[in-house]
Amino acid sequence: MKLLRQTYLLLRKDLVLELRRRESLLTMFFFGTLLLFVFHFSFDLVPEKVTEMAPALLWLAFLFTGTLGLTQLFEAERTNHCLDALLLSPMDRGALFLAKTCFNIILMVAVEIVVVPLFWILFNLRSWEGVPLLLGVAFLGTIGFCVLGTLLSGVTLKARARELLLPLVLFPLMVPVILATIRCMEAILRNGNIGDAVPWLRLLLGFDVIFVTVGILIFDWAIDV
Amino acid sequence: MQTTVPKNRRGYLGALALILVIVGLYWGLIHAPPDAYQGNAQRIMYLHIPSILTAYLSFFLVFVGSCLYLWKREKRDDILAYSAAEIGVLFTALTIVEGSIWGKPTWGVWWTWDARLTLTAILLLIFVGYLMLRSLIEEESRAASAAAILGIIGFLDIPLIHMSVYWWRTLHQPPSILRPDKAPWDNIHPAMLTALAINFFAFVLLYFYLLSLRFRLGEMTEEIKTRRMDRGR
Numbered sequence: 098m099k100l101l102r103q104t105y106l107l108l109r110k111d112l113v114l115e116l117r118r119r120e121s122l123l124t125m126f127f128f129g130t131l132l133l134f135v136f137h138f139s140f141d142l143v144p145e146k147v148t149e150m151a152p153a154l155l156w157l158a159f160l161f162t163g164t165l166g167l168t169q170l171f172e173a174e175r176t177n178h179c180l181d182a183l184l185l186s187p188m189d190r191g192a193l194f195l196a197k198t199c200f201n202i203i204l205m206v207a208v209e210i211v212v213v214p215l216f217w218i219l220f221n222l223r224s225w226e227g228v229p230l231l232l233g234v235a236f237l238g239t240i241g242f243c244v245l246g247t248l249l250s251g252v253t254l255k256a257r258a259r260e261l262l263l264p265l266v267l268f269p270l271m272v273p274v275i276l277a278t279i280r281c282m283e284a285i286l287r288n289g290n291i292g293d294a295v296p297w298l299r300l301l302l303g304f305d306v307i308f309v310t311v312g313i314l315i316f317d318w319a320i321d322v
Numbered sequence: 323m324q325t326t327v328p329k330n331r332r333g334y335l336g337a338l339a340l341i342l343v344i345v346g347l348y349w350g351l352i353h354a355p356p357d358a359y360q361g362n363a364q365r366i367m368y369l370h371i372p373s374i375l376t377a378y379l380s381f382f383l384v385f386v387g388s389c390l391y392l393w394k395r396e397k398r399d400d401i402l403a404y405s406a407a408e409i410g411v412l413f414t415a416l417t418i419v420e421g422s423i424w425g426k427p428t429w430g431v432w433w434t435w436d437a438r439l440t441l442t443a444i445l446l447l448i449f450v451g452y453l454m455l456r457s458l459i460e461e462e463s464r465a466a467s468a469a470a471i472l473g474i475i476g477f478l479d480i481p482l483i484h485m486s487v488y489w490w491r492t493l494h495q496p497p498s499i500l501r502p503d504k505a506p507w508d509n510i511h512p513a514m515l516t517a518l519a520i521n522f523f524a525f526v527l528l529y530f531y532l533l534s535l536r537f538r539l540g541e542m543t544e545e546i547k548t549r550r551m552d553r554g555r
Contacts, residue, residue: 248475252468256458266451266472269444270479273486296489304482311478318392318467 100195103188107196112203114173121169121204125162129212132158133219147220152282155216156275159209159235160242164267166204167246168260170197175254184320194247194316198309201243209235227285234285237301238278244308245270251319277301332538336531342524349517366424368517372525374417374442379529380410381449381477388473391466400466401540403473407452409532414446437487444483448476462547 115122136142136154174180183193213232217225249267253259277297284294291298350368357364387403390396421439422432433439452472459465510518 245475248471252471253455253459255461255464256455256468257460258458262451262455262458266448266455269447269451270475270483272444273479273482276486276490300482300486300489307478307482308475311475315392315471315474319471321464321467 100189100192103192104195104199107188107193108199111173111196111200115200115204121166122207124169125166125204125208126211128165129158129162129208130215132161133212133216137219142220144221144223147222148286151216151220151222151286152279155213155231155235156238156279156282158212159205159239160268160271160275162208162212163201163205163239163242163246164264166201167243167250167267168263170201170247170250171254180254180320190317190320191313193320194251194312197251198240198243198247198312201247202239205239205243206236209239226289230285230290231282234278234281234291234298234301237298237305238274240305241274241278241301241308242271244305244312248308248312248316248319251316254320273300273304277304332531332534335527335534339524339527339531342520342527346517346521346524349513349520354513354517355511360428363424363427366420368521370417370420370424371518372522373413373420375522376525376529377410377413377417377445379526380406380413381445381480383533384410384449384452384473385477388470388477391470392474397466397544398541400470401537401544403470404456405533405536405540407449407469407473408536409529411446411449411453413529414442414449418442418446435491437491440487440490441484444487445480448479452476 133154136158140146140150140154142150171180174183184190209232213228213235216222217228246263246267249270250259250263253262253266256262277300280297281291281294281301284290284292284297346368351365354365354368356362383406384403387399387406390399391403418439421442425434426432452469455472456465456469459468
């Protein structure tokens with residue numbers, strides 16, 4: 098209970114800060130939209146091709162915008178030694194991990210909720226049927242991404258060129274999430290439901306559960322100063 | 323600080339590894355018969371399988387060293403993880419290169435996006451990332467615990483990556499020696515099996531020789547740092 102309460106307080110702090118400055122959210126949102134245009138120019142997408150490529154393109158857009166958010170995740174704490182003060186306070190480090198993870202998930206989901214409909218409108222996709230389910234799968238993938246992302250962003254906190262290093266160590270570890278999310282999304286766009294992609298969904302859930310647990314346990318060492 | 327392997331014993335280990343490598347190469351490249359279908363290209367297997375197995379051994383040691391370091395905070399465990407990661411990267415890269423050389427005459431391509439190939443390449447990327455992470459953090463103890471965490475996550479992620487890339491696609495040779503339906507010695511010419519076994523032991527010995535050298539190097543670097551600090555530099 099104490100863990101949840103601490104998590105809530107830390108998360109609220111981050112959300113209030115973000116709502117006042119709107120730095121991360123706005124950058125991520127515009128970057129996501131920008132990517133849609135870039136994809137359109139590079140692939141010259143016709144409607145028949147779009148449905149086939151939509152899962153991969155969407156997930157790539159989320160992955161890149163998510164990375165953008167991750168590099169900013171501890172920025173507020175890095176200036177003025179706020180992190181030291183935060184770590185000195187009598188709280189569970191697991192709570193800090195959970196709060197940061199949730200914060201990045203909220204940012205990414207906010208972007209996803211806007212970018213997915215925009216994708217449908219920009220690329221003239223007709224059927225809106227699978228969209229809620231698609232967002233659900235994207236949400237699970239986002240959890241996996243943010244969990245490992247937060248953990249590694251804590252790990253790379255004191256590294257030189259951390260913005261460059263983070264994706265380098267994060268993306269190879271993301272392979273199961275990338276594959277599972279895209280396969281589930283493909284199944285949804287093909288059949289309207291998850292259908293034959295259930296094993297992938299299980300893999301995705303397994304990944305989320307494993308690394309949330311590992312994250313809470315190990316974050317203590319990750320952020321140690 | 324103490325060395326775990328005394329110098330002269332390390333020398334014996336190296337000599338033994340060298341002898342076994344030579345015997346293994348002779349057995350694999352000259353003594354064993356060529357493969358019925360693949361001809362002489364198959365002989366690369368005698369290096370390919372031992373190198374990937376030692377690479378796996380290496381990543382397991384990174385995991386063990388990382389866990390121990392986080393638990394006990396002893397520099398020794400960190401040096402072990404670092405040394406194992408470096409040599410692991412070397413052996414993984416070797417495996418990929420050997421596989422490519424074998425793949426060209428056998429499959430007709432240098433590289434294909436098969437599950438096992440992809441898995442090996444991702445492993446290489448993860449542990450190259452591990453080495454980069456270490457080199458980009460200046461503070462010693464920070465670098466050690468950061469690397470330990472990446473070592474643990476990387477190792478835990480391997481089964482998941484393994485599953486996902488296997489479901490994604492598979493084209494690689496199914497295992498020909500360890501099969502559920504037959505005993506190992508029925509599937510392969512005895513001389514081939516012996517060659518593989520010798521090479522495997524040769525690689526493991528070579529691996530531990532390199533590891534002990536690299537470990538000693540890490541210890542000496544540490545020693546220099548402590549002495550400099552003692553002299554007030």
